[in-house]
Amino acid sequence: MKIKYVVVKNKNLLFFVFFISISSNGLAQAYAFVGAHQSYVRNHVLTNASPIYSWHIGGGINLYRNPGWKKVAIHAESSFIQKGYNQHLGTEKFEFRFTYITLQPTLEYKALPYLCIKGGVNLAFLLDTNKEKGTQTYELFDFGLVGGLGFLENKRISLYTQLVYGLSPMLKYYDIDAMGNFNREISDLKNTCFMVGLRVNIYDKTSIFK
Amino acid sequence: MTKHQFLNRFLIIGIFFTVSSCEPVYIPDPIDPRLPKYTDDGNDVGGAFINGSLWRSEYFLSLFSGTNEPHLRYNATTDSLSINFEGKIGESYRTISFGLKGYGIKSLQEMTKINGLLIHFDGVNNVATLDRLAVDFCPTTATGQIYFRSVKYNPENSFLTLSGTFGFNYDDPVCGNITVNYGRFDYSIYYFNQ
Numbered sequence: 001m002k003i004k005y006v007v008v009k010n011k012n013l014l015f016f017v018f019f020i021s022i023s024s025n026g027l028a029q030a031y032a033f034v035g036a037h038q039s040y041v042r043n044h045v046l047t048n049a050s051p052i053y054s055w056h057i058g059g060g061i062n063l064y065r066n067p068g069w070k071k072v073a074i075h076a077e078s079s080f081i082q083k084g085y086n087q088h089l090g091t092e093k094f095e096f097r098f099t100y101i102t103l104q105p106t107l108e109y110k111a112l113p114y115l116c117i118k119g120g121v122n123l124a125f126l127l128d129t130n131k132e133k134g135t136q137t138y139e140l141f142d143f144g145l146v147g148g149l150g151f152l153e154n155k156r157i158s159l160y161t162q163l164v165y166g167l168s169p170m171l172k173y174y175d176i177d178a179m180g181n182f183n184r185e186i187s188d189l190k191n192t193c194f195m196v197g198l199r200v201n202i203y204d205k206t207s208i209f210k
Numbered sequence: 211m212t213k214h215q216f217l218n219r220f221l222i223i224g225i226f227f228t229v230s231s232c233e234p235v236y237i238p239d240p241i242d243p244r245l246p247k248y249t250d251d252g253n254d255v256g257g258a259f260i261n262g263s264l265w266r267s268e269y270f271l272s273l274f275s276g277t278n279e280p281h282l283r284y285n286a287t288t289d290s291l292s293i294n295f296e297g298k299i300g301e302s303y304r305t306i307s308f309g310l311k312g313y314g315i316k317s318l319q320e321m322t323k324i325n326g327l328l329i330h331f332d333g334v335n336n337v338a339t340l341d342r343l344a345v346d347f348c349p350t351t352a353t354g355q356i357y358f359r360s361v362k363y364n365p366e367n368s369f370l371t372l373s374g375t376f377g378f379n380y381d382d383p384v385c386g387n388i389t390v391n392y393g394r395f396d397y398s399i400y401y402f403n404q
Contacts, residue, residue: 045241087243094243132237137247171240176248178391180357180375189240 029062035197166191250360252398354378
């Protein structure tokens with residue numbers, strides 16, 4: 001019941017952020033993007049964990065609020081992304097994959113004619129995992145900070161790279177020792193994701209970068 | 211479609227649901243996925259490491275159903291309860307057994323008396339052992355514990371959910387040095403033998 005309440009509450013927050021974004025002065029750009037990433041979890045409990053490599057796809061709109069600040073833009077992006085990690089135990093390899101839908105509001109600053117710097121927050125909702133009842137084992141909501149660079153965003157096809165640094169724990173579980181004592185509750189496993197990809201402008205009426 | 215064909219299909223679907231509804235739900239432990247996650251939902255799974263090798267509960271499938279339900283047996287003469295978890299290490303069968311004396315548990319409903327109890331093995335009243343195909347029994351002088359973290363009886367459907375953890379070890383000239391650790395179990399139990 002508590003998890004459902006948190007999800008509903010955060011969905012409302014997402015819609016609020018999205019509504020504020022689109023109700024600002026005007027749409028400048030709409031774009032789609034696709035890319036690859038390295039995903040890993042920072043943790044204190046896993047043995048022999050290693051990163052996975054996967055893909056992401058999404059779209060976004062580029063907005064700006066103040067015509068006086070032409071070097072600053074606000075982005076709202078949404079994407080499907082697969083995060084996770086591998087674990088090698090004995091002779092076996094275990095792969096953990098988590099599919100999220102994300103919403104990522106960011107602030108972008110045009111530092112050079114061909115280079116933009118952006119920063120913001122990444123809000124992600126767990127849709128599915130490759131483990132039995134994974135959505136009951138792992139936290140449904142994931143929150144993180146994001147920072148990145150965009151190259152040649154004034155062109156139809158551009159490049160981007162970004163790092164998502166998860167702040168909320170994916171796992172709430174027990175520390176059970178070898179004899180079976182429940183020592184404490186643990187909150188651990190934080191996503192870290194390094195992404196690169198291609199962005200395609202599909203609507204570019206009033207781009208601030210022209 | 212003839213009446214016979216319809217009945218046959220109905221029967222096949224019925225058998226399918228009977229079998230599939232009894233299958234264990236194996237949720238991997240998020241820290242060590244070789245073991246089942248600790249749950250108290252009656253998922254019909256158990257797991258442990260025996261001398262570092264993985265032991266997992268074994269699901270026995272018959273024509274109309276499947277089970278890996280632990281055997282609970284009460285002995286009124288000695289007021290003792292035995293609990294047997296059957297499973298395998300690789301292809302070899304191993305049963306992990308526990309004996310508890312003096313808890314006055316005579317029925318499935320009364321199993322809730324041990325809800326939340328952490329019981330240490332003393333080799334006399336509370337014992338743990340490991341056997342292979344009930345052939346060579348190892349001694350019951352293990353040291354360690356079993357923790358019945360959640361024992362709930364469902365009166366509507368007359369079954370028990372038995373969940374907990376265990377760990378023990380012993381050193382014996384015949385059986386050798388045995389360490390059973392990171393044990394956990396979560397079963398739905400319908401039968402109680404007296």
